[in-house]
Amino acid sequence: xxxxxxxxxxxxxxxxxxxxxxxxxxxxxxxxxxxxxxxxxxxxxxxxxxxxxxxxxxxxxxxxxxxxxxxxxxxxxxxxxxxxxxxxxxxxxxxxxxxxxxxxxxxxxxxxxxxxxxxxxxxxxxxxxxxxxxxxxxxxxxxxxxxxxxxxxxxxxxxxxxxxxxxxxxxxxxxxxxxxxxxxxxxxxxxxxxxxxxxxxxxxxxxxxxxxxxxxxxxxxxxxxxxxxxxxxxxxxxxxxxxxxxxxxxxxxxxxxxxxxxxxxxxxxxxxxxxxxxxxxxxxxxxxxxxxxxxxxxxxxxxxxxxxxxxxxxxxxxxxxxxxxxxxxxxxxxxxxxxxxxxxxxxx
Amino acid sequence: xxxxxxxxxxxxxxxxxxxxxxxxxxxxxxxxxxxxxxxxxxxxxxxxxxxxxxxxxxxxxxxxxxxxxxxxxxxxxxxxxxxxxxxxxxxxxxxxxxxxxxxxxxxxxxxxxxxxxxxxxxxxxxxxxxxxxxxxxxxxxxxxxxxxxxxxxxxxxxxxxxxxxxxxxxxxxxxxxxxxxxxxxxxxxxxxxxxxxxxxxxxxxxxxxxxxxxxxxxxxxxxxxxxxxxxxxxxxxxxxxxxxxxxxxxxxxxxxxxxxxxxxxxxxxxxxxxxxxxxxxxxxxxxxxxxxxxxxxxxxxxxxxxxxxxxxxxxxxxxxxxxxxxxxxxxxxxxxxxxxxxxxxxxx
Numbered sequence: 001x002x003x004x005x006x007x008x009x010x011x012x013x014x015x016x017x018x019x020x021x022x023x024x025x026x027x028x029x030x031x032x033x034x035x036x037x038x039x040x041x042x043x044x045x046x047x048x049x050x051x052x053x054x055x056x057x058x059x060x061x062x063x064x065x066x067x068x069x070x071x072x073x074x075x076x077x078x079x080x081x082x083x084x085x086x087x088x089x090x091x092x093x094x095x096x097x098x099x100x101x102x103x104x105x106x107x108x109x110x111x112x113x114x115x116x117x118x119x120x121x122x123x124x125x126x127x128x129x130x131x132x133x134x135x136x137x138x139x140x141x142x143x144x145x146x147x148x149x150x151x152x153x154x155x156x157x158x159x160x161x162x163x164x165x166x167x168x169x170x171x172x173x174x175x176x177x178x179x180x181x182x183x184x185x186x187x188x189x190x191x192x193x194x195x196x197x198x199x200x201x202x203x204x205x206x207x208x209x210x211x212x213x214x215x216x217x218x219x220x221x222x223x224x225x226x227x228x229x230x231x232x233x234x235x236x237x238x239x240x241x242x243x244x245x246x247x248x249x250x251x252x253x254x255x256x257x258x259x260x261x262x263x264x265x266x267x268x269x270x271x272x273x274x275x276x277x278x279x280x281x282x283x284x285x286x287x288x289x290x291x292x293x294x295x296x297x298x299x300x301x302x303x304x305x306x307x308x309x310x311x312x313x314x315x316x317x318x319x320x321x322x323x324x325x326x327x328x329x330x331x332x333x334x335x336x337x338x339x340x341x342x343x344x345x346x347x348x
Numbered sequence: 349x350x351x352x353x354x355x356x357x358x359x360x361x362x363x364x365x366x367x368x369x370x371x372x373x374x375x376x377x378x379x380x381x382x383x384x385x386x387x388x389x390x391x392x393x394x395x396x397x398x399x400x401x402x403x404x405x406x407x408x409x410x411x412x413x414x415x416x417x418x419x420x421x422x423x424x425x426x427x428x429x430x431x432x433x434x435x436x437x438x439x440x441x442x443x444x445x446x447x448x449x450x451x452x453x454x455x456x457x458x459x460x461x462x463x464x465x466x467x468x469x470x471x472x473x474x475x476x477x478x479x480x481x482x483x484x485x486x487x488x489x490x491x492x493x494x495x496x497x498x499x500x501x502x503x504x505x506x507x508x509x510x511x512x513x514x515x516x517x518x519x520x521x522x523x524x525x526x527x528x529x530x531x532x533x534x535x536x537x538x539x540x541x542x543x544x545x546x547x548x549x550x551x552x553x554x555x556x557x558x559x560x561x562x563x564x565x566x567x568x569x570x571x572x573x574x575x576x577x578x579x580x581x582x583x584x585x586x587x588x589x590x591x592x593x594x595x596x597x598x599x600x601x602x603x604x605x606x607x608x609x610x611x612x613x614x615x616x617x618x619x620x621x622x623x624x625x626x627x628x629x630x631x632x633x634x635x636x637x638x639x640x641x642x643x644x645x646x647x648x649x650x651x652x653x654x655x656x657x658x659x660x661x662x663x664x665x666x667x668x669x670x671x672x673x674x675x676x677x678x679x680x681x682x683x684x685x686x687x688x689x690x691x692x693x694x695x696x
Contacts (some may be wrong), residue, residue, distance in 0.1 A: 002362075034540070036540070054540070093444070094444045096441070096443075162517035164519070165514070170510050175527065195460070198522070
């Protein structure tokens with residue numbers, strides 16, 4: 001069915017074929033994920049997955065598409081050339097050097113981006129995909145519990161991250177979904193404060209942003225705590241972010257656009273006068289990639305539909321003072337949305 | 349000095365400027381590494397690092413090149429457009445969609461690959477870079493010790509990897525240099541057998557391939573053991589791989605080519621009749637990327653020089669039976685080469 005969608009695109013755009021090289025897409029279409037990557041060629045009547053020789057044995061076991069191996073770049077491009085792909089659909093991520101080589105060695109003359117059709121497929125998760133993402137979220141919840149137990153005065157941010165990632169892996173994750181963020185004190189004002197050697201101090205706001213990669217799918221969640229007793233200002237911004245995040249989860253439903261959802265969440269923060277301190281979008285799709293469609297931002301008018309998985313993650317970041325972010329991964333359902341990450345949100 | 353090399357290239361090719369977007373190169377030229385990436389523009393008389401707004405505070409602290417922020421893609425391309433980059437140098441990895449947008453929104457007409465000049469710089473490591481890589485190798489040695497202590501009958505591959513990666517991180521690594529490979533029994537015949545849920549059994553060959561990412565630089569090493577007593581065949585292929593690997597480290601020196609070194613190692617294995625079971629190249633460069641230049645293969649005639657860091661990692665893989673690989677990261681010195689990963693190699 002997935003390959004058939006590519007064929008409909010080939011017919012519609014009058015292409016000779018499509019070439020897929022981006023790893024998440026290779027996994028999506030073949031069910032196989034060679035470490036060194038591969039080249040999936042789809043034409044109106046053929047589909048072949050070309051992989052480097054040393055990936056062949058493993059790819060053969062896992063791929064739903066017939067696998068062939070190549071030993072050298074020369075062999076690869078000779079085979080590609082044999083498909084006579086004058087007009088070729090490629091991904092927007094295809095590299096300049098691949099494009100140059102396709103022109104020179106495989107006589108491709110004309111390139112068309114296939115991203116929209118792939119997005120249309122991948123943006124709606126199947127029940128099987130949702131089950132896996134739900135499990136990835138469960139592992140993230142377990143890791144968050146470790147963080148909440150372990151964070152204390154004097155420990156290093158990286159030490160906390162190491163324990164969380166160990167538990168993720170012991171619970172079945174392939175690895176963290178991204179570099180675990182433990183950002184304490186002034187670092188909590190950095191939205192991407194990957195765990196560092198900094199020691200956590202009393203009174204620090206600590207932003208914990210983490211997720212697990214499980215059977216190729218990602219999860220993503222954030223909680224913020226204070227070590228010791230929060231002060232008034234910390235409490236104030238925490239309450240605002242919490243209100244915005246809850247509102248976002250409540251209002252997410254089929255029929256509204258990603259942009260509208262971003263506005264709903266943004267307005268809560270703006271009403272309290274902190275609009276300028278919410279310096280990123282409300283969220284993003286999650287699946288085979290940690291950041292995918294839709295973007296819950298002012299620049300994405302995608303209408304939300306059942307089966308879409310997104311994050312809702314407002315934040316307030318005050319340089320030097322610190323920051324607060326609260327995030328869940330949620331799935332759009334028939335009537336609303338359901339949180340897949342379930343750790344308690346009332347932490348300050 | 350690094351930026352000056354780009355300017356020499358700009359002058360030589362009569363370009364209007366160069367655009368860098370690949371993260372390891374951004375770090376190399378700016379000293380900064382925003383999670384969401386950025387755009388480094390170098391012209392004959394300007395150098396500006398454009399980053400998304402939420403990376404601005406952190407990039408400002410770390411970048412050696414002046415930093416500017418952009419809020420939207422529109423803002424980014426308007427700024428790029430202001431440089432009047434009609435003839436632009438780009439990396440081979442630059443994506444099709446970036447190229448299309450540069451044409452449409454920034455009036456770029458002509459693209460030239462800048463990879464060779466970047467390769468020429470990055471392939472020779474400075475003393476400061478070598479110090480960091482040496483530390484990354486030390487962390488890999490420590491993790492290997494964990495593996496050698498922990499591997500035993502009944503444990504799962506992933507459990508071993510989890511402990512190794514925990515120790516790496518506690519020892520200062522940002523994360524593993526790549527997905528840790530623990531490939532036991534029949535899986536040891538897969539050169540890329542990332543640690544799985546498989547339980548390790550008595551008599552298994554176990555290939556352990558791991559490395560650490562430390563201050564942006566990678567290390568890479570492999571050892572192979574047998575759980576319990578090795579049989580004759582296991583001993584035989586182990587001895588052959590060990591001989592080939594030692595020979596490779598001994599013969600690596602300034603003046604010979606990467607291809608010649610590959611041949612030397614390959615010939616040892618071929619002489620014993622296992623040439624067809626050594627299904628990958630002898631090694632690869634290591635630095636800001638886990639796989640970089642030179643490639644120690646039949647397809648790379650780079651002359652080795654002091655300061656190059658490469659792996660020497662022959663292997664024999666017999667489908668269904670199992671495999672052996674032994675690998676060190678080494679640096680080419682004035683007279684020969686020095687092993688940076690130092691774990692004992694006589695393990696069977």
